[in-house]
Amino acid sequence: MEYVHGYSDQERARLADQAATLTDLLHADTRYPAGSRVLEAGCGVGAQTVILAANSPDADVTCVDISAASVTAARERATRAGLANVRFLRADLFDAPFPRASFDHVFVCFVLEHLADPVAALAALRGLLRPGGSITVIEGDHGSAYFHPDSEAARRAIGCLVDLQARAGGDALIGRRLYPLLVQAGYRDVAVSPRVVYADASRPHLVDGFTRRTFTAMVEGVGEQAVGEALLDAPTWAAGVRALHRTTEPDGTFSYTFFKATATSPPA
Template sequence: MTKNPYVHGYGEEDSSRLVKQSVALEEILHADEDFPAGTQILEAGCGVGAQTVILAHRFPEAEILSVDISETYLAQAEERVKSFGYRNVTFRQADLAATDLPPESADHIFVCFVLEHIPEPEAALKNLCRALRPGGSVTVIEGDHGSAIFHPESPDARHVVDCLIELQHRSGGDGNIGRRLYPLLKDAGFSEVTVTPAPVYVDAGHPELVEGFIEKIFIAMVEASREASFRAGISDPVRWEAGISALRRTKEPGGTLFYSFFKANAVK
């Protein structure tokens, strides 16, 4: 049976989650980016276009090629970009691990929340390295679900997070890939690799993040794997609801949640 590397599915709820996530994390994920007019940017794995519209807005004079394996997501991404009126983006279907992208065609490559879903991230990064012009740069941003720590600590809450990690592992992905970015990029042929953690910490002193991150991003991401967890036989409705309820206790007074993204930069 062919593995489906994207455990969340392609429904409207997940598309909405991805857009909300991109808006909430824009300043964390895109800080310090600056590209001159005419820069050829390859967005590898554009998904529903959540990051595409940010790139198109922040760099209106760049030329952006956004690729994805999913025709469903490509159609959504193109529609989203058109709705904002951006004209500096073109789209193409591509399997990052199997498709030879135009060699030495990009000045910069942007990869965000993609490698965790790919069974062969090493092959994908090697393809991307070949597509980068000498002296070009790459930005790779990934989460690391194993970095999540919370209070109150609960085996039920830990169970639903571990279900997401296990599902990605079974599909050939890696929900903890953030911690692997340095060796992956080095082995793919990139140089001057630097990896910086981008942590998010939430408690009652950060009320804007209680709903904005815990509920709309973190819990929504975990919840998106609910049905897949049942189908895989690694959870059941009773245990799942107990776990989500336990995660929501981190939103209450005295509750806390920590999660870290990782942002890697490198050159060819």
């Protein structure tokens, strides 16, 4: 698995901005009962973890990630947040060091988009769930981005990010596929809901937190790679990034859709 956005301090900051801005939209309806055993698969630097653990303070949350550096960063973030109900280990979700049926719930956020075989990943996680246990999956879909003023250069810059993720073995359009992926992986009771972010001048916290600091920053972050791999020439790339920033001005708008899915593991 290759994380196309890299592991820079700027990317860590972007992930934290994204999590803070989208807390209510993505997490308000996720709460786990006291005593629940919860696995967060692919915790990254812990940006979502601190929200997940704080929202379910009496659940036992175990977080894994394939990157040792990310696990260290996530552990430090949780410690700073004063969370006592969460532990971290480095592990590959395809070969996690837990017995079958170890968990009551699994949480996966912004992970499947980076995997070459998301169905296999979901099936592996199903093996770690007790019969009837739940999985929650959240993913974005870069094809859902639209904005005013419209810009061909901006759409091409976004397309470069989609192409780079595909070259790395992932799928930046995976949000629209959550329902069939979970069904193929053997889950029951699959339900998917779109979560739309819409930002305009009447919602300055979203203009800054999402349009500028999350989405545009994400596109900007792959500029050197996109130009270096000749996906787009440098002037067009620069024009695309300027156009995305242009949508944050008083007459601009920006919209993007995340998809949140829940499902259950089959009974024994």
